[in-house]
Amino acid sequence: MHRRNFMAGALTLPLIAKSGLARAASGPLMKVIFPFAAGGGGDTLCRLVTAQMSQTLDRTIIVEDRTGADGLIGIKTVKGAKPDGTMVLVTTGPTMYLLPMVQTHPSFNTAKDFVPVSLLARFEFGIVGGPALGDDFKQFDFKQLVAWLKAHPNQATFGVPSNGTIPHFTGSKLEKILGIKMTRVAYRGSAPVINDLLGKTLPFGITTIADAIPQHRAGGVKLLAVSSAERSPFLPDVPTLKESGIDLVADGWYGMWLPAGTPADFASKLSAAAVDALANPDVKKKLLAIGLIPVGSTPEGLSKELSDDTALWGPIVKETGYKVEN
Secondary structure: OOOOOOOOOOOOOOEEOOOOOOOOOOOOOEEEOOOOOOOOOOOOHHHHHHHHHHHOOOOOOOEEEEHHHHHHHHHHHHOOOOOOOOOOEEEEHHHHHHHHHHHHOOOOOHHHHHHEEEEEEEEEEEEEEEEHHHHOOHHOOOOHHHHHHHOOHHHOOOEEEOOOHHHHHHHHHHHHOOOOOOOEEOOOOHHHHHHHHHHOOOOOEEEEHHHHHHHHHOOOOEEEEOOOOOOOOOOOOEEEEOOOOOHHHHHHHEEEEOOOOHHHHHHHHHHHHHHHHHHHHHHHHHHHHHHEEEEEOOOOHHHHHHHHHHHHHHHHHHHOOEEEOO
């Protein structure tokens, strides 16, 4: 299961002493671990948020990429770290609930192995049509895509950035809802999906709208629907799947976690710093410019987000029977 490339940031915070946080003038280095390679929206998110947090907390910030194994190396690094406030994990929400679902032998349990800190930002997915649908594809809406798929069953193929991801399982859910058997083609990222849409290899794809917007605005592809609960602030004239008659909401998000055993008061302190960073006008402007919607939450808010998405996607993933050997 491959994911979009993201980047990291870094952070130095006070040591947690037995009585709470030690406010020494110079605390131990606190690393923010990002489990994916450099590049993409996650990179910018980590750098912007942690830089702002470092000012609030009066500590230096450093980000470290621990890539590999679909994010598992970085996740397990933080899972095995001492709960002393010196290591933090920032990653996508789907990584934290989908990986345990699809692994034959789950490597971690998010609720038991990590302490939630804050929901950081949301990102959205869309249904993207291309010129393989015909010369008039720019006039299509989602319902016309469905009609085209029913009329061309041998060409009912869609692309996704990777297997085992939200776009993968969104496609599986659409197959069931629409009653149309489709062939899924998994790529290594969103860019190849867009390229094959432009090249008429694919009739449609499911990917992050941030990656599709440039070609959508240029007229090379068309975003037919967004899978978020409400219309995207980036594409207010593109309807949601729900508006198109499909009862499905699928979005992605980034969160921040600490190793299990970290004191709750430290998690709350870190959460407050993250919320303040995400409320900064300059940070908000820069995140929106790359297709990320800043959120910020309490630790309880992140825990609820994880629980809700686990309940939503668990049955869908189970029904597909998709598993990854590990």
